Amino acid sequence: MTILEKIKSSVTYFDGGMGTMLQERGLAPGELPELWNISHKDDIIAIHRAYLESGCDILTTNTFGANSLKFENLSEIITAAVENAKEAINTFGGKKFIAYDIGSLGKMLKPLGDLDFEKAVSLFSEGIKIAAGCGVDLILIETMNDSYETKAAVLAAKESCSLPIFVTCVYDENAKLMTGADPAAMAAMLEGLGVDALGMNCSLGPAQMVNIVPKIVSETSIPVIVNPNAGLPKSVNGKTVYDIDAEQFSNYMVEIVKQGATIIGGCCGTTPEFIRKTVEKTCGLPFKLPKKKNHTVVSSYTHAVKVGKVPVLIGERINPTGKSKFKQALRENNLDYILNEGITQQEAGADILDVNVGLPEIDEPAMMTSVVTELQAVSDLPLQIDTVDPIAMEKAMRIYNGKPLVNSVNGKPESMSAVFPLVKKYGGAVIALTIGKSGIPETAEGRYEIAKNIVEEAEKWGIDRRNIIVDPLAMTISSDTNSANVTLESIKIIEERLGVHTSLGVSNISFGLPNRDFVTSTFFAVALQSGLDCAIMNPFSFEMMKIYHSFKALKGMDENCAEYIEYASAITPQSSTGISQTAVSAKGSGMSAENEDPLKYAIIKGLKEKSGMIAAELVKQNDPLDVINNQIIPALNTVGKGFEEKTVFLPQLLMSADAAKEAFESVKAALSQTERTSKGKVILATVKGDIHDIGKNIVKVLLSNYGFDVIDLGKDVPPEVIRDCAVENKIRLVGLSALMTTTVPAMEETIRLLRESDIETKVVVGGAVLTQEYADMIGADYYAKDAMETVRFAESFFAV
Template sequence: MDFRQYLQQNIVYFDGGTGTLLQQAGLALGELPERWNVTHADVVQNIHRDYFNAGSNVVVTNTFGANTLKFSKTELAEIVRAAIENVKIAANTSNGIQEKFVALDIGPTGKLLKPYGDFDFEEAVETFAETIRLGEKYGADLILIETMSDSYETKAALLAAKENSTLPIIVSCAYGADGKLMTGATPSAMAALIEGMGADAIGVNCSLGPKQLKSVVEELLEVCSVPVLVKPNAGLPQTDGESTYYDIDDSEFAEYMAEFAVKGARLLGGCCGTTPAYIAKTVAATKHMTAMPIADKNISWVSSYTRAVRFDKPVLIGERINPTGKKRFKQALIEGDEAYVLGEGIAQQEKGAHVLDVNVGLPEIDEKTALPLYIEKLQAVIDLPLQIDTSDIVAMEKAMRRYNGKPLVNSVNGKQESMDAVFPLVKKYGGMVVGLTLDERGIPDTATGRVEIAKKIIKEAEKYGIAKKDILIDPLALTISADKNAAAVTLTALREIKEKLGAHTSLGVSNVSFGLPERAVINSAFFALALENGLSAAIVNPNSAEMLKTYYAFSALKGLDENCGEYIRFVTEILPTFQPAPTTSGIAATATIGDGDLSPLKRAIVKGLEREAETACEAALKTSSPLTIVNDEIVPALDIIGKAYEEKRAYLPGLLMSAEAAKRAFEKIKQRLVQTGEGGAKKCKIVLATVKGDIHDIGKNIVKTLLENYGFDVVDLGRDVPSDTIVQVAGEIAAPIVGLSALMTTTVPSMEETIRKLHEKLPNVKVLVGGAVLTEEYAQKIGADGYAKDGLQAVRFAERIYNDLCKYS
């Protein structure tokens, strides 16, 4: 019988642990168990047969770590072939009369994916793909991706399975005692991702016993619209000092499993420490039960690598990562100023946004490279789900593929061409998509016209198997300054889409006030009306206090906010951040530095007060030119703290707090310069990088902050950067200085290689090095032109080179 068919009607029994049983049969610590498929086929077959005899429907191949990282392609093929044959032989020789299936087992690679590890996403996909192709070739009935502890690796494995096989796929993760994956995902976040990509069942296995996994299983059963697999360990390992054992026996295990089955778990098995006896008892305790039908939970959600965001309460989507109408943002994108873009994201999260829209479309930018790159960079530091916002279909696919979680996609519309291009991507990568109510004829003037397009979009999506729950219809907010009825039409359409079509909705709220003064007044009132008419998601500016006030007040008034808890948190924690910072006059002077008689801006910088520095700089800009402020206030203030640091009257944290305060003041200066169209005067370009193989970058980031403070134009290549990239960029932008960082002795050779190549190809470039393991002598030995013990020394070195350049040019 076909596995998918069998799963629909029955409780399916898996096998239990094999590792412990192989060890009992003589497998040594450190020996690769997958080789035993070939060398000890009889032992492996006996274990499999015992499980079939105990009543297992599915026995999993002994291929947990069978991948090209551990085995050559030839050996891997032989192992997978033998592993599948072993299960088949066991099935044929078992006395069990139940339906029997072979599951190809796919375990994690043991490597962490980039950006926090060094394993590339596509490499991971290809690694899994190789094993999966073999599994399909040699006749597995289904694929079990199991013991996954990271959402990104899970996505890579699932994607590999979908791209290389048509077999049923079950995806199971290992949750810790905190109920999350090692890298932070909740069961809901994983369910959104896995179900979105179309797995046949979702599960939990390993790491803990059934007792500790109860809350995880319950959460999965509550949210999953596909069958749930439960494969726990035999409790927790214990020791009496002499021997070790798991603390739950077969009878107790079966009791827990029966409880899970009553609650609706449909695939039952065991993991570490469980034996055929555990499975036999589980089968005995549950075989009289009828399989619970699988209900569609009808949840609309997106996810990041830690959390899921559901649309059953109104969702705030931050709109700030978008160059449209934002000069400063445009400038940052063109200059490749990642820190600014990330800062915009972080600020919106701090203000309470639930999802962030990401749009980097500019004529000067290649969106196909830039969008996936920014998605990755943002995901490295922000754990909110993202909305991939682009009209470039190639950029959209690349970004969706790389996205860690279930993305929101903005957007599809009623044009056939748009639907033909976007829906296949949504189906493949498992996103939720915004559908704009416009088509070949434009935007209908009437609510009815827009509802008709919404219907068309929902109907077309169905053809691809994309459910209505994965669509957010946007009936489009147009400005009332052009048409006085514009808002009324949108609101009517909103209500009808919600009530008649039963679909969720989304709106770019701020468009309504385009061309009017004091837009926040109109926007917040329109926002309240839209929410009352059933708006599910609003693309808004979270930096607008008015919008947030409306949102939290609405939720509280509509009974969506238990005990008004979120409203109170908003008023006490977020609202105060909208107040301007106080001046520095009331703050005591620092005795060791002597800041008693300084101007407010200098004082704020010397004391490292960020918000005060911002306020003081704004005040100063009312009377002085940007250049005067930089030369007479900011630079002298930096010199005061720099000198104190060099004379050991101040320490590194103090120096950096001042640098951050100065950065805030500089940002105000930049904003002014962008508005007036002037360019800021910068010193020369400097390329910074942490060398290949090294993932530590705090030192490099400190150097960058200080160099920027002193007016250098820093191009930061990040960490783990290949030598050729450094040489190439330094050459392209003609940077006279390259700064390299390495923390470990193991990565110094990589630094040495980079220096050699730089000197070879770009003889005029001066290379400055730093990092925990380096010394002056060591730096000389590997050929560096300079060594900086700390960030300030790096500044001094750069100034020396820069002054020489000015002298001779």
């Protein structure tokens, strides 16, 4: 019997804790337990043997911390660990299984930490390849705190061997991982990736886990693993003890099996006695695997979004089509603009963000990778990866932290053979367009036939039809007045006959018509009534959101109309773009009175929206350059001076900068190309090893404000990258930031590389630990103690 057959036929038992047992046998403080595989073989074998005698089916190897960050002799350690488990089984007899045990690397992945995703994959792969070569039966990825690291480990396992993969994560009492994922999110991602069993271990005792088990069982179709600690830890006479005994533990385990867990064992503090009692009490219980779930689900690193219950809004704004500003942002690698589109759509109510960054002149795979990486650092919405480039698609799916939605596949064989392998490997759901070899059929029946073919083809690839969301295509009624009818009919028959969910890019319906929102939103309402599940739409559209909230209230999808009331109560007749309600008297020299210089006042006060609106009004009647020179710049100067004199503080400085930026945006449109001059181009970067970028970001905001073009290379930037960028763009000024003494050497190295290159570049440095002496020591040209000083330096530097 294989392990996969075993877990599908009866309750299967893991062993219990290893650490506690090793300490009892004299593992010294500070000694790495994995070394005992070699130095204390007999002890390890004896512990394994004791667990076998207690009735467990699966032994976990003593390899929790075995990775090449910690060990040079990884192969020797893992080989010995597997040999020890085999030896225990040989002497015990019977069919038992060996799980290669993998714990966390103990490093946080980028962008929150400094470990690269692919580096994590390769670190996990090293151990897995060795273990698979030694003949283990399965891979156990356990005690995972973070969904992203978990994904790296699972991908490593999938790419390094063909063994079954079991995964357990650490949930807290609120059923969340430390980095935020809930059971539904983890189940979506892990099932998508094709693991064979999933669940939880460590941190909590069985008493706490009892409440979490149903949350996992209700989200998954695969066997659920529960390996609790021996209760919660407490200190007795300076020793950690766990607060329940084997008797209590096993009683809880009975409940846990009744809740639907079918693979059970123990973690910290548990001993063979715990397992023995658990086996005794649970082996006679009815065996029931989780029911097969038919829900269509995608996930982010915190939560899952289910398709089908209530309409799902997919924000369409991250897409260059028809948006010159967006195209410009892509060409200039202006990620801030793109990310802002993501964050604001989330605030407007989007459930999922579509990400399309395709432009002929840019490197789409690279751009897609960086946008997905950055976007998932600032928004916790699931992403829809929207590209026709299979390389961009694969890269994005790989680094995506969750189960992605992919846009799209169509009915052409070449599309399916490119997309389905990726969906299978990385575990996504995919939008399927009803486009066949000869285009888009004009009839609903024709579109249904294509959808059917796609679903059947997907199933051949092992992709469940619940992961196919059919888009029967909305075509503009301006060229065919029957097109909406065909689309609506398609939705109905596709859902009815194929049992799949549907999606539409709804706004296409009104292409070429005036006041498109009227038609689009009405179509949206009718489509929802016809059964539409997802809409790729503009969440900033008042008409669309109005329909969405009203529809939910009308269809009983909004309990007590609570969401509708919250939404509708906040809608007031558009407030005028005028000046604020109360006039505030200006204080101090240079502070403008509100009614005299409203724009200056708004900027000084840091009123962002108002600054933008007033500036937009002003340029209607004034020369835009006058607005900049007589209003915006003097306001910035007032604030900057105030900061230097310590009457204005950093938060205000930033608010004013933000307000000025908004005003600039309004004025820019009115400027001719020649008037849009830059004062100079500056690179900014937080140096390698430094993952804190608040300081650098402040400098960036101010420099941009003062008319400099900033190339922001981000944080943790390798010296070579800074040098290459400086050379490529012939940069004359580079600003470097470092927070800690430990990262100043990286700053020094960057300066050295810049000096060795062919370009004449000055370097200004700043950051918490830096001083003039430090700056001199590492060869910087200038030390700026704060952001304003950097601005002043840049101004004087580029003035000559």
